[in-house]
Amino acid sequence: VADVQANGNGTSIIRRKITSLVGFSNLPAQHHRRSVRKGFDFNVMVVGESGLGKSTLVSTLFNMPLAPPRAAPYSSASAPKTVSIQSISSEIEEKGVKLRLTVVDTPGFGDLINNDDAWRPIVSNVEQRFDSFLEGENTYNRSKVTDSRIHACIYFIAPTGHSLKALDVEVMKKLHHRVNLIPVIAKSDIMSDEEITAFKARIRADLEHHKINIFETPRYELDSDKSMEEKTSIMSKIPFAIVGASSEITTPDGRIVRGRKYPWGIVEVDNEDHCDFVKLRAMLVQNFMEELKEYTDEVLYENYRAQKLIAMGVSQDQSVFKEISPSSKMEEERALQNARLQKMEAEMKMVFQQKVAEKEQKLKRSEDELFARHREMKQQLEKERRELESKLAQAELERHAMPEEKNTKKKFSLRS
Ligand code: GTP
Numbered sequence: 001v002a003d004v005q006a007n008g009n010g011t012s013i014i015r016r017k018i019t020s021l022v023g024f025s026n027l028p029a030q031h032h033r034r035s036v037r038k039g040f041d042f043n044v045m046v047v048g049e050s051g052l053g054k055s056t057l058v059s060t061l062f063n064m065p066l067a068p069p070r071a072a073p074y075s076s077a078s079a080p081k082t083v084s085i086q087s088i089s090s091e092i093e094e095k096g097v098k099l100r101l102t103v104v105d106t107p108g109f110g111d112l113i114n115n116d117d118a119w120r121p122i123v124s125n126v127e128q129r130f131d132s133f134l135e136g137e138n139t140y141n142r143s144k145v146t147d148s149r150i151h152a153c154i155y156f157i158a159p160t161g162h163s164l165k166a167l168d169v170e171v172m173k174k175l176h177h178r179v180n181l182i183p184v185i186a187k188s189d190i191m192s193d194e195e196i197t198a199f200k201a202r203i204r205a206d207l208e209h210h211k212i213n214i215f216e217t218p219r220y221e222l223d224s225d226k227s228m229e230e231k232t233s234i235m236s237k238i239p240f241a242i243v244g245a246s247s248e249i250t251t252p253d254g255r256i257v258r259g260r261k262y263p264w265g266i267v268e269v270d271n272e273d274h275c276d277f278v279k280l281r282a283m284l285v286q287n288f289m290e291e292l293k294e295y296t297d298e299v300l301y302e303n304y305r306a307q308k309l310i311a312m313g314v315s316q317d318q319s320v321f322k323e324i325s326p327s328s329k330m331e332e333e334r335a336l337q338n339a340r341l342q343k344m345e346a347e348m349k350m351v352f353q354q355k356v357a358e359k360e361q362k363l364k365r366s367e368d369e370l371f372a373r374h375r376e377m378k379q380q381l382e383k384e385r386r387e388l389e390s391k392l393a394q395a396e397l398e399r400h401a402m403p404e405e406k407n408t409k410k411k412f413s414l415r416s
Pocket residue numbers: 049050051052053054055056057070073107186187188189190242243244245260
């Protein structure tokens with residue numbers, strides 16, 4: 001059964017309902033099988049001052065200790081001089097689905113005496129990851145490229161109750177074009193509900209004022225398990241007020257929960273009335289992990305790639321920043337490949353010229369040596385010639401002196 005519709009471009013779309021099964025409706029299942037077999041990569045970066053509970057939160061999220069091993073906490077004497085980047089990868093499995101998780105930590109952030117450049121190592125690490133993916137994409141075996149790009153960056157805001165610090169604003173401004181920013185209020189159990197509500201409102205206003213983009217759940221039509229309602233409820237909680245606790249405790253009513261015990265009661269991590277941990281996990285792991293990866297690949301990475309191409313002198317249509325068509329992507333790749341070839345050619349020329357110069361120098365050196373040897377030999381021969389001549393002259397003198405001597409001897413013998 002065919003139904004022909006004309007669209008605005010003058011072309012016709014033929015919609016057909018087929019009566020017998022062709023089989024491509026099985027594609028999602030095939031895709032699912034392949035993905036499960038290959039496993040998933042997910043790279044998350046945590047940024048925030050030390051002691052805000054980054055390691056605890058990551059362990060709480062993935063239910064196992066995952067933070068990179070750390071030396072003892074800093075003392076004022078051992079305060080770091082730079083922000084370092086540490087990452088730890090682990091493969092975790094849940095119901096037969098494998099997740100290769102990499103946690104990238106930024107120890108030293110916010111702990112320096114001068115934090116002006118604290119963002120630099122972080123941004124450069126994110127960009128290096130884009131660069132190595134770009135390199136990998138241009139190799140002949142691109143299917144083997146591992147995706148080490150940062151898919152989500154959890155930014156920890158100290159529970160001050162005031163507003164964002166200048167350092168928070170600066171770092172988020174540097175990061176938001178490169179990563180999916182997810183701001184969280186750390187250790188929110190130290191604040192009351194009213195304080196949290198007011199603090200969240202101030203943070204949201206600050207983010208808007210400084211035009212800092214944070215990750216948003218997608219605007220397109222969501223499937224059943226990602227209902228619009230759920231999406232709205234997740235977004236309404238940003239910045240997530242979180243509490244981290246990886247150990248389990250027993251509540252007075254006998255339940256075993258993950259939480260923190262205080263003299264006045266228990267704060268339960270997985271209880272939505274106590275904190276926003278459940279919403280953060282829903283956004284990061286349960287419902288929108290694919291969208292985080294998709295946005296990283298299609299927007300953040302593509303923008304970086306486009307900027308890089310422009311910096312290399314390859315002009316392109318600005319619309320590429322939003323939507324990348326396969327043909328323009330191929331065009332870019334070709335341009336990138338040409339730029340690479342040109343660079344290689346220039347490098348080869350340089351090496352060739354260098355080699356020729358070296359050879360010329362070597363020849364010149366051996367020529368000089370030959371001349372020197374020749375001059376030396378000539379001088380030696382000249383010396384020998386002079387010696388022979390002087391010997392000859394001496395012999396000549398002796399030969400002339402000889403007859404006289406003989407005569408004298410004769411006279412002497414006659415007289416005697
Ligand atoms: P660095 O490793 O120095 O960067 O610290 P971090 O940010 O990884 O903090 P970590 O997870 O080591 O936690 C520091 C301290 O805060 C520990 O004593 C944790 O038990 C505690 N802590 C972690 N999360 C929370 C929380 O949500 N609320 C409260 N009150 N304390 C927390």
